[in-house]
Amino acid sequence: MxxxxxxxxxxxxSTEKKLPIYGERExxxxxxxxxxxxxxxxxxxxxxxxxxxxxxxxxxxxxxxDIYVADFFFTSCPSIxxxxxxxxxxxxxxxxxxxDVKIISHTIDPGHDSAAVLKKYADNLGVSGNSWWFxxxxxxxxxxxxxxxxxxxxEDKNAAGGLVHAGYFILVDKQKHIRGxxxxxxxxxxxxxxxxxxTLQTEYKNNKTS
Amino acid sequence: xxxxxxxxxxxxxGSIVYSCQSEDKIEFMRYYSxxxxxxxxxxxxxHGQNGEGLAALIPPLTDTEYLKQHRKQLACYLKNGLxxxxxxxxxxxxxEMPPANLAPVxxxxxxxxxxxxxxxxxxVHNIDQVNAELGKCE
Numbered sequence: 001m002x003x004x005x006x007x008x009x010x011x012x013x014s015t016e017k018k019l020p021i022y023g024e025r026e027x028x029x030x031x032x033x034x035x036x037x038x039x040x041x042x043x044x045x046x047x048x049x050x051x052x053x054x055x056x057x058x059x060x061x062x063x064x065x066d067i068y069v070a071d072f073f074f075t076s077c078p079s080i081x082x083x084x085x086x087x088x089x090x091x092x093x094x095x096x097x098x099x100d101v102k103i104i105s106h107t108i109d110p111g112h113d114s115a116a117v118l119k120k121y122a123d124n125l126g127v128s129g130n131s132w133w134f135x136x137x138x139x140x141x142x143x144x145x146x147x148x149x150x151x152x153x154x155e156d157k158n159a160a161g162g163l164v165h166a167g168y169f170i171l172v173d174k175q176k177h178i179r180g181x182x183x184x185x186x187x188x189x190x191x192x193x194x195x196x197x198x199t200l201q202t203e204y205k206n207n208k209t210s
Numbered sequence: 211x212x213x214x215x216x217x218x219x220x221x222x223x224g225s226i227v228y229s230c231q232s233e234d235k236i237e238f239m240r241y242y243s244x245x246x247x248x249x250x251x252x253x254x255x256x257h258g259q260n261g262e263g264l265a266a267l268i269p270p271l272t273d274t275e276y277l278k279q280h281r282k283q284l285a286c287y288l289k290n291g292l293x294x295x296x297x298x299x300x301x302x303x304x305x306e307m308p309p310a311n312l313a314p315v316x317x318x319x320x321x322x323x324x325x326x327x328x329x330x331x332x333x334v335h336n337i338d339q340v341n342a343e344l345g346k347c348e
Contacts, residue, residue, distance in 0.1 A: 078308045082256045086264050124266040124305075 022178040044176040050137035053118040068102040070170045074109035075121045080167045084184035096131045103132040238334045245323025261328035269298040285340045286347035
């Protein structure tokens with residue numbers, strides 16, 4: 001009886017507030033125990049291999065147990081990057097002591113932004129530790145990854161137009177599904193991102209207990 | 211009668227002084243409000259809505275002493291960019307400001323705005339001053 005009550009309770013919570021999953025989805029039909037079952041497979045972020053500001057290799061696997069926010073920038077960017085990272089600093093301050101929430105900023109100017117340049121940028125921004133990584137890698141790989149994120153931005157009807165350099169923050173869950181896209185140049189969008197990360201944390205907490 | 215003339219003269223002098231002052235004020239307001247709009251589109255992304263700068267990357271525009279001491283160089287900083295180790299509010303910065311693509315009159319306007327916002331106070335920085343300063347850039 002008590003169990004039933006608990007189940008009903010957690011059920012209610014999980015339907016209460018859940019973030020959508022963005023990206024293409026395909027129905028995949030497979031045979032399980034002789035029966036045909038159709039499952040929905042969501043777009044996931046492909047694997048990658050980059051170097052962070054400490055010169056350490058970072059792959060998609062390094063983020064396996066993390067909720068993370070991704071963006072694209074370059075250190076000598078005169079236009080929107082300062083605004084984005086002024087806003088992202090708020091996300092950093094909010095979650096820097098939360099081990100399973102990370103931020104990764106990919107440079108789109110790897111020729112100039114070496115690990116040393118990225119380290120200096122992080123220092124000047126007041127970022128230390130391992131909760132915000134600045135990643136450098138081959139330009140093609142970075143653009144390919146950006147595309148993988150941004151096709152979802154294009155799909156998200158809430159996001160205003162413009163793609164690669166448009167300053168989006170992308171929220172990715174522990175299963176590497178895209179759960180939200182935000183205009184990184186807007187403080188109010190950044191506030192929503194912080195709220196959504198908390199919603200996602202609650203989602204994981206509830207799933208664990210059920 | 212005598213008093214009447216004196217009063218009349220005083221009134222004239224007064225109104226001349228007054229109208230001069232208000233003309234200065236009008237000039238100031240014209241520069242200031244144009245400068246405010248220019249600040250939003252050309253400077254705010256880096257220096258912030260309240261001139262607060264960005265951590266150790268971009269200096270704030272709140273150091274009245276710095277602005278006073280460098281008043282005559284500011285126009286050149288905007289025209290040619292700035293890439294020097296500088297000390298603002300007692301903190302060291304060594305970043306790079308790209309040249310602002312602004313006409314001299316716009317430089318005058320945005321400088322008038324900056325030097326009278328974020329806690330700063332100064333006289334109008336007009337086009338004649340800016341032109342003279344730009345003639346002496348290093």
